[in-house]
Amino acid sequence: MYKVIIVEDEKTIRDALCTFIDWESLGFRVTASFDNGEDALHYIVNEQPDCVLTDIRMPGMDGLEMIESVRALGMNIHFVILSGFDDFAYAKTAIRHKVFEYQVKPIDLHALAETFGRLNEELSRNVSERKVLQEADHLKREQTLNNWVKGLISPSQAAQILGLADVHSEKMGFALARIQISISHEDQGKWSKGLLKMAIGNILSEVMATSKGGETFVFDDDIDTLAVLMMNLADIEGLRKKMKEFATHVNSYLKQQINIGISTVLYDVNNAPQGYEEAGLQLLVRQLTGNDPAIPYLSMPNHRYFHEYGFQESEKSEMVECLVEEHYDHFIQQLSRKIDAIQAKATYQNEIVKVLFIQILQLIAEMESTSAFSAWLNEMVKDKSLLEWEEFHSYTDFKNSFCHLLELGFGLLQEKTGSQRRIIKKVKDYVKEHYGEDITLSSISEYVYLNPSYFSRVFKEETGDTFMQFLTRMRMQCAKEFLKESQYKVYEVSEMVGYNDYKSFSKAFKKMEGITPNEYRSGKDVKKNDKM
Structure with missing residues (x-):
């Protein structure tokens, strides 16, 4: 049908x-x-x-x-x-x-x-035939583009598969962009990630079709991002205007906000992986600063500097462990030792210390498990003195400035994390006393003086559950205790734990316990679900 x-x-x-x-x-x-x-x-x-x-x-x-x-x-x-x-x-x-x-x-x-x-x-x-051909073609193109921008196949191989001509032309400028897609808490029931990606990709293709450039390829980057390869570009400013127009259309048509990172215009197709990383770096900066136009463009250093002076995988693992265990002093000590080691073998260059800055930024962003990390990173990137590289004249200048900023940031982070934990405890204590009342996400957010979206994120990060999951579990746990008492009718238990509608209570109870309230009272086996 x-x-x-x-x-x-x-x-x-x-x-x-x-x-x-x-x-x-x-x-x-x-x-x-x-x-x-x-x-x-x-x-x-x-x-x-x-x-x-x-x-x-x-x-x-x-x-x-x-x-x-x-x-x-x-x-x-x-x-x-x-x-x-x-x-x-x-x-x-x-x-x-x-x-x-x-x-x-x-x-x-x-x-x-x-x-x-x-x-x-x-x-x-021919529905079946078209569908198979389209899916095969789409998957082949996506895999080819991903392999090219990640350096897994040569530009010539990619051009042959994608049907591109003159891929090695020095006159053919190209750029890459990476687009972060984030479905708001309020819209999670309206959109699937795949459908939203498709709609956003279609809008981008329409916008770029009106430009003077060549073909635009939109493809999946990972779960939350799209990647874009734009061919035959003349200048970066024209591209940025188009991307601004694109973001406006996404907001207008889909009511969604997106973050976009754009590389510089490149002319050597062998540098596609560099453009991909550069776009990722700009996306990271845009995410952390809320697309603040005052933040300067952060160019990607030469790749060989990452290999020669950057953190090795073993060093990264050790530093991530410091972040996880909240051993922030040790984290800063490792950075300081790294800078000293570089100073012993290389004269000062802005590009070298920029490598360390980028890697630290990426390490901490990957550990962004709490909103406190996000808020602190935002302030760190907005610190103009840290991004004005010409102000640094030695490794010592950079080390003193960056390590001091990290000390301040980690101090704020510990303070904010403690504050968040106090908020969650306050909420849990309130629910234990008032679970029978009309509690909503809006009302509990107002109780702790936070907006609902921010509170939802903090609660989920700290507890692993949404607030409504926690509230429902608390109510069902209390309902089970009341159901053991024969003096309460089931509809009375429903009202006692905050449900005015018995059907809603029964449905929620069965979803969590696997049986109805009446079956629970009659002594049927129940699944264990006593987590509070």
């Missing part, structure tokens, strides 16, 4: 379209209906129906605006338009947006059924 939705502001017509057409016999199932384009667009982006039957003139977002928005996202949805005769002037616009058919009201149900019969044939034609 193909999924179809109906968008029509007149309820009588909308109900008739849902009811008087034998959709099942045509191979379709009506999954939703809407009276306006805006609600329909949100559904289309999230659920991706196969086709949409829509009116044009509706309050708010009309049918053509909805279709334009869907096409801007690059989604291959089939549209059938129903329109009054006066709207026929819109037909040219509809054709431009590749609608399947444009029918004039009054509605001829027989003709409409014929239209959807043909649409079924269109949708069914």
